[in-house]
Amino acid sequence: MKTAAKVKTLTIDGVEVGAREDQTILEVAREHKIHIPTLCWMGGLSNVGACRICLVEVKGVNKLLPACVTRIQEGMEVTVHSERLARYRRQILELLFAERNHVCSVCVSNGHCELQAMAMALEVTHVHYPYQYPKLPVDASHERFVADHNRCILCTRCVRVCDEIEGAHTWDVMARGADCRVITDLAEPWGTSESCTGCGKCVQICPTGALSEKGKSVAEMSKRRQFLPYLTLMREGKHER
Amino acid sequence: MKDNGKVRLATVWLDGCSGCHMSLLDTDERLIDLAQHVQVLWGALVDSKEFPEEVDVTLVEGAVSSEEDLHRIKLIRSRTKLLVSLGDCAVTGNVPAMRNKFGADAVLKRAYLENATLDAQIPREIIPALLPHTRPVHELVTVDIHIPGCPPPADLIFSVLNDLVQGRTPRVVAKFG
Numbered sequence: 001m002k003t004a005a006k007v008k009t010l011t012i013d014g015v016e017v018g019a020r021e022d023q024t025i026l027e028v029a030r031e032h033k034i035h036i037p038t039l040c041w042m043g044g045l046s047n048v049g050a051c052r053i054c055l056v057e058v059k060g061v062n063k064l065l066p067a068c069v070t071r072i073q074e075g076m077e078v079t080v081h082s083e084r085l086a087r088y089r090r091q092i093l094e095l096l097f098a099e100r101n102h103v104c105s106v107c108v109s110n111g112h113c114e115l116q117a118m119a120m121a122l123e124v125t126h127v128h129y130p131y132q133y134p135k136l137p138v139d140a141s142h143e144r145f146v147a148d149h150n151r152c153i154l155c156t157r158c159v160r161v162c163d164e165i166e167g168a169h170t171w172d173v174m175a176r177g178a179d180c181r182v183i184t185d186l187a188e189p190w191g192t193s194e195s196c197t198g199c200g201k202c203v204q205i206c207p208t209g210a211l212s213e214k215g216k217s218v219a220e221m222s223k224r225r226q227f228l229p230y231l232t233l234m235r236e237g238k239h240e241r
Numbered sequence: 242m243k244d245n246g247k248v249r250l251a252t253v254w255l256d257g258c259s260g261c262h263m264s265l266l267d268t269d270e271r272l273i274d275l276a277q278h279v280q281v282l283w284g285a286l287v288d289s290k291e292f293p294e295e296v297d298v299t300l301v302e303g304a305v306s307s308e309e310d311l312h313r314i315k316l317i318r319s320r321t322k323l324l325v326s327l328g329d330c331a332v333t334g335n336v337p338a339m340r341n342k343f344g345a346d347a348v349l350k351r352a353y354l355e356n357a358t359l360d361a362q363i364p365r366e367i368i369p370a371l372l373p374h375t376r377p378v379h380e381l382v383t384v385d386i387h388i389p390g391c392p393p394p395a396d397l398i399f400s401v402l403n404d405l406v407q408g409r410t411p412r413v414v415a416k417f418g
Contacts, residue, residue, distance in 0.1 A: 101342065103333075103338075103339060104329070104391070105329055105391035105417075113418075116416050116417055123413075125332070125388070125413050126384075131334060131338065133338070133342050133374070
């Protein structure tokens with residue numbers, strides 16, 4: 001027996017909307033066809049607010065809030081499109097590019113990459129910050145997959161899909177700041193991981209060329225994302241409703 | 242713009258593969274239209290050694306990798322009204338900057354010592370010395386317009402040039418890579 005969720009009203013970019021109190025700003029905006037850009041968000045997985053691309057303004061709050069993890073409140077006045085937000089979103093994206101070695105021209109995911117597409121969507125034509133050129137490993141120890149940390153944006157989609165959908169929890173996150181990395185098992189080579197089932201969900205869900213299938217050359221790695229909403233639906237039994 | 246009313250245009254080729262220049266040539270017959278409005282003062286293949294003074298628009302292909310590149314881009318900037326970074330090497334450093342993870346010494350050693358079969362030695366004369374890091378152009382001099390792409394599509398290059406000769410500010414929407 002479910003208790004009916006309370007309905008609250010708020011405005012998004014001046015549009016009055018009603019929504020359940022347990023919904024996030026992002027969910028409500030999407031229901032009303034109001035576009036908020038996202039990178040780490042993936043339908044069917046938990047929300048973590050890792051990438052900060054979905055930042056929005058809420059009247060009366062003097063900091064920006066990530067729409068994917070911010071619950072709605074009665075009378076909230078949300079702005080999702082403004083000059084200030086566009087500027088911050090571009091800055092966040094530029095920092096992602098500066099932080100690792102995203103050399104799009106020679107990437108397996110060139111032309112299929114969400115980071116690359118986001119740069120175009122937000123009209124980022126160059127990066128104002130000095131590139132860091134960190135020395136990062138490429139783990140090609142797995143029989144079928146490659147992890148290239150040069151191209152990782154730490155969205156943690158791989159971590160979440162492995163834990164929440166596959167149930168293996170092979171992936172996790174290690175260290176902080178510039179040293180932060182996704183790891184397999186206890187930072188062991190992916191190929192010798194005992195928990196990895198080799199299902200490949202992490203590869204298909206990765207927004208960039210960080211995780212790819214072996215044997216793919218430049219621009220050949222297009223990902224298949226369709227499986228995820230289906231799997232979630234089946235697991236939660238929502239298809240019976 | 243000088244007396245003939247044409248835009249004085251130059252193109253330069255720093256550390257890149259010349260693919261951006263190829264893409265410029267891929268604008269095909271539209272180059273003839275452009276030629277009505279521009280006077281090409283300098284290009285990647287001209288024989289003249291000295292970059293001309295008073296240039297309206299310079300397209301720069303390639304990243305800044307050597308002391309020569311650095312010297313040239315500073316001179317070019319001082320003689321150009323509007324500097325355009327053309328393509329990913331100029332805009333991001335791209336492939337030439339992939340050496341930055343290892344450093345110039347490691348790259349020279351690999352190219353001239355480890356892979357050489359005869360009289361292996363690192364050249365110290367005539368060839369300009371590499372800078373410690375390859376840099377995108379805008380990290381060293383002010384850049385007015387960035388055109389990403391590897392290479393940028395011919396249509397995009399044409400639309401930017403066309404906007405510039407018509408006196409409009411181009412809006413660049415393009416992807417890296």
